[in-house]
Amino acid sequence: xxxxxxxxxxxxxxxxxxxxxxxxxxxxxxxxxxxxxxxxxxxxxxxxxxxxxxxxxxxxxxxxxxxxxxxxxxxxxxxxxxxxxxxxxxxxxxxxxxxxxxxxxxxxxxxxxxxxxxxxxxxxxxxxxxxxxxxxxxxxxxxxxxxxxxxxxxxxxxxxxxxxxxxxxxxxxxxxxxxxxxxxxxxxxxxxxxxxxxxxxxxxx
Numbered sequence: 001x002x003x004x005x006x007x008x009x010x011x012x013x014x015x016x017x018x019x020x021x022x023x024x025x026x027x028x029x030x031x032x033x034x035x036x037x038x039x040x041x042x043x044x045x046x047x048x049x050x051x052x053x054x055x056x057x058x059x060x061x062x063x064x065x066x067x068x069x070x071x072x073x074x075x076x077x078x079x080x081x082x083x084x085x086x087x088x089x090x091x092x093x094x095x096x097x098x099x100x101x102x103x104x105x106x107x108x109x110x111x112x113x114x115x116x117x118x119x120x121x122x123x124x125x126x127x128x129x130x131x132x133x134x135x136x137x138x139x140x141x142x143x144x145x146x147x148x149x150x151x152x153x154x155x156x157x158x159x160x161x162x163x164x165x166x167x168x169x170x171x172x173x174x175x176x177x178x179x180x181x182x183x184x185x186x187x188x189x190x191x192x193x194x195x196x197x198x199x200x201x202x203x204x205x
Contacts, residue, residue, distance in 0.1 A: 002034045004042040004052075012053040019096025020050060021104060050105060054112035061089075062119040069123060075131030076193045079150075079182065080200025082123075086154060087170045095160045124150050136190035146185060153178050174201050 010032055014023045025046055029036055043049040065082055072078035101109050113120075124147040131137035156162070157173045179194070179201055186194055 002032055002038050007032065007039060007042055007049070008052050008056055011049055012057060015050070015053060016093050016097055019094050020100035021096065025049075047105060047108070050101070051108065051112065054101075054109065055115065058112050058116040058119070062116055062123075065119070065123050069127065074134055074193060075127045075136050076182070076186075076190065076197050077200065078127050078130070080197055083154075083174065083178065083201055086157065087174075090158055090170065095165075098158070099161075120154075121147050121151050131185075131190065134189075135187055136193060137185055138187055141185065149181070150178075153181060171202055 007028070011023070011028050014028060014031065025036060025039055028049075029039060032038075039049070043052065064085060068081040068085060069078045072081055098109070125143055128137060128141060128143045128146050132139055132141055132143070156177060157170065163173055179198070183191060183194055
């Protein structure tokens, strides 16, 4: 029996592998060996299906990040783990997946992100406050500003239009954008930890 969950799982797999534009309802039907009637029983159209897929995707990413933060010994290590996961995901997801959504479904990505509680920003706030508590970051750190800035930097690392993959490796971008900013936020204690944990940010896949 083809359930709603099975449709989402297969559709998400296809979207991630090939991008959203090229994956039609007809293709999903063929992959599932089912009928359009079955798809439309659960989803009004491709947009509704994509919304459901993004909801599952963002929920999964949120859970993965929470697990990584819980495993870390300090705020720097938590950032390193999350960065590793971001790089790993970038190699598993076709760049057209996000580019297609932004171009053909404007606002849908942000809507899905908001519906999951702006989790990435909230997690960065949690990490920043943890760093302040451990004196890795100074007590007067402007946490909301830092959270939004780091989030913007993490998005920038995935921007293949500004930084084509064949020219800009993830490691080059990380040590050219993210690590210098983190170093600037750190206390002397934080800088020592960042230097010790620098290999966490040196990811090559």
